[in-house]
Amino acid sequence: GILVTRNGAIIYEQNADRQFIPASVLKIGTALAGIRILGKEYRFTTRFYVNGDRDLYIRGLADPLLVSEEVAKIVATLRSRGLSTIRNIVVDDTGCRLENGTDGATNTLNPYDAQNSCLAVNFNTINLVKGADGSVRSAEEQTPTLPLMRELAQGLPSGTHRINATATGNQSLRYVGELFGAMCKKQGVTMRGKIIPGPVPEGLKLFYEHGSSKSLDEVLTGLLKYSNNFIANQLFLAMGAKEYGWPATWDKGQRAMTAFYRNELGLSEKDIVVREGSGLSRQNRVTPKTMLAILEAFKPHAKLLPFENNCLRKSGTMTGVYGYAGYFAGERGLDSFVLMLNQPKNTRDQVLEMLGAIHGAKRKRKN
Incomplete structure (x- = not known):
């Protein structure tokens, strides 16, 4: 399915009303919904809580950018507020109720398959180096070497690996606890106990609520530049919670997206079907004309998209699914184009070159 516009009019289309699996071009719609919702x-x-026994409770609310640098800032703030000693770290992911994993993700070490959680650090991925002698260390200066890294490195060959922390028994909460514990130690906060998963007790007074150092605009820049599936679905869950209340669920995210497309863009399920926000699910469906409507609405935010081969675009790639959606530079501004191929062979660069020629602009074929 393809189409290209010039000055607001469709100048070429093929199968524009047929539903296709979109893969990651769907992230443009997720980003647009995030901005609007x-x-x-x-x-x-x-959120952080401390009880009388100096247990530190950490309650996640789907922050996708709770990375090591952010954790270091949080620990510094906790320390400045008088937290010098803690017993246990209690990790609480009950802000989300995810009975099933991310639709389309598989149980592999591939970081693209990292599962979502209301409380997760570093996109639920671990970056480590395994030496020829079997030694293991963090591959990131900002991230301490953790016991979990040594455990997950067993069976890996020597070299640098970024792996999915949820592939073997979902170590997401353990990862959170170990990282916060290591950061506490590094900054002089003594920890005497262990890491425990569990909910924040009802009525426990809030000690500190941390607002991310990144605005949604900055989150979306990373989402679209790196095509991060984890970020897309944390956003998907947060939108569902905003519209229908916590705990966040996949169903609430689906309902929020469906309502957004219906109320804001006049779209129905014959136009678009969304099961999750990243494009991983092969149950997602969208027509090229629907993608065009999303692109037209996204124009004020077009600079969030990567600029490649003389156009702003988002790619989508899975086995048998290849696509681009974005904008050519036109005489009166940006001209939208959509390219969706559900076929065994990836010919999207050749088709994009053809669309560029139709649009009247020279395009270099992607190497």
Whole structure:
């Protein structure tokens, strides 16, 4: 399915009303919905509680960018507020109720398959180096070497590996606890106990609520530049919670997206079907004309898309699914184009070159 526009009019189309599996071009729609539902200045939050025994409770609310640098800032703030000693770290992911894993993700070490959680660090991925002698260390200066890294490195060959922390028994909460514990030790906060999964007790007073250092606008830049599936679905869950309340669920995310497309763009399920927000699911469906409507609405935010081969575009790639969606530079602004191929052979660069020629602009064929 393909189409290209010039000055607001479709100048070429093929199978524009047929539904296709979109893969990651769907992230443009997820980003647009995030802007409309949450707002560009929205900041994800994480809540911290301390009881009388000095147990530190961490309650996640789907922050996709709770990375090591952010954790270091949080620990510094906790310390500045008088937290010098803790007993246990209690990790609480009950802000989400995810009975099933991310639709389309598989149980592999591939970081693209990292499962979502209301409380997760570093996109639920671990970056480590395994030496020829079997030694293991963190591959990131900002991330301490953790016991979990040594455990997950067993069976890996020597070299640098970024792996999915949820592939073997879902170690997401353990990863959170170990990282916070290591950061506490590094900054002089003594920890005497262990890491325990569990909910924050009802009535426990909030000690600190951390607002992410990144606004939604910055989150979306990373989402679209790196095509991060984890970020897309944390956003998907947060939108569902914003519209229908916590705990976040896949169903609430689906309902929020369906309502957004219906109310904001006038689209129905014959136009678009969304099961999750990243494009991983092969149950997602969208027509090229629907993708065009999304692109037209996304134009004020077009600069969030990567600029490649003389056009702003988002790619989508899975086995048998190849696509681009974005904008050519036109005489009166941006001209939208959509390219969706559900076929064994990847010919999208040749088709994009053809669309560029139709549009009247020279395009270099992607190497």
